[in-house]
Amino acid sequence: MKIDLTGRTALVTGATGELGRVMALTLAGCGADLALHYRSNESKAAELTAAVEALGRRAVAVQADVTKQDSVLGMKKEIADRLGAVDIVVANAVVQYQWTSVLEQAPEDYASQFESCVMQSVYLAKAFIPDMIAKKHGRFIGINTECSMQNFPTQSAYVAGKRGMDGVYRVLAKEVGEHQITVNQVAPGWTISERDRENGTERSEAYESAVPLKRRGTDQEIANVVAFLASGLSSFITGAYIPVSGGNVMPSI
Template sequence: MQLNLSGKTALVTGATGQLGRVIARTLAACGANVALHYISNTTKAVELQREIEALGRQAVIVQGDITKQDTSFRIRDEVESKLGGVDIVVANAVIQYEWTSVLEQAPEDYVSQFESCVMQSVYLAKAFIPHMQHMRSGRFIGINTECAMQNFAHQSAYTAGKRGMDGVYRVLAREVGEYQITVNQVAPGWTISERDRTSGAGHDEAYTQTVPLKRRGEDQEIANAVAFLASDLASFITGAYIPVSGGNVMPAI
């Protein structure tokens, strides 16, 4: 049994980010052609495109503000013209901001999280789900977070955005299931990325003591979960919120 995405086309939003780049590489390593969305890091986008092409896959780079509906439709048209219809959507992009208390958090931070978590997913669905419905196949995957279950201090804007996103994905899973389209979320814990490995900041004793596996997860472990959900091995999994957090959060029945 192999995880094989050969012949599939994937779109990864925020592909130049710390997690996005690993997801894109992993999907390509499994055989998919990949559309790499980015907002501003053109250098990294071109570098990532070359990496994927070196694997023998096709890769295109697409730029734009994914919180705007017209951008999602333009990206769809660009990708379809170069790679064909998209089989796998990974909504990974999110706006970064400084976390503080509810009383101190700027109102615009709540708006930015709603736009980048909820509305990004809505616009991507409107742009890419119709093709999946026509093909009666598809994978729609969102990157959520363990924070959506933790509700810790200073997480309010991020948690609000991700919990809203969760609602969209669960409803969408019910709406498109008859077309054999699966809709799932991967929820990372505090993940070690390339930046952490470069800076040597991969360990935090206070955090790891709360994790049953007593360590932080690796970006590759998150990407592995995404690739699994994108594959035929996960054909009967939909509507799921799957923590990849070493047991730090555990959804209950």
């Protein structure tokens, strides 16, 4: 048994980010062709495109503002023209901002999180799910966060956006399931990325002490779950919020 995405085309938004790069390369390593979305880092997108092509897969870098419907539709057209229909969507992009208390957080930060978590997902669904319905197959995967279950101080804008996103995914899973399209969320914990390895910041005793597995997860461990959900091995899983956090958060029944 192995993850085989041969013949599939995947879109990863925020593909030039720390997690996005690893997810894209992992999907390519499983045989998928890649549409690599970026907002502004064109040079990093070009490097990633070359890395995917070096794995023997087709790849295109596509620029878009995923908080704007017209931009997402333009991205969809460019991908269709260059790669064909998308089988797998990974909604990973999110606006970055400075976290602070509810009383001090700027109102526009809440708006940015709503736009990049909720509306990105809505626009991606409107753009790409109709082709999945036509093929009676599709994988729609959102990157959520363990913070959605933690609700710690200073997380309010991020949590608000991600919890809103969660609602969209749960409803969407019920709406498109009859077409054999699965809709799921991966919720990373505080993850070790390439930046941590370069800066020597992989360890945090305070955080690790609360994690049952007593360590932080890695970007590759997140990407592995995304690849599983993108594959036929996950064909009867939909509507799920799956923490990849070493047990740091545990959804209850």
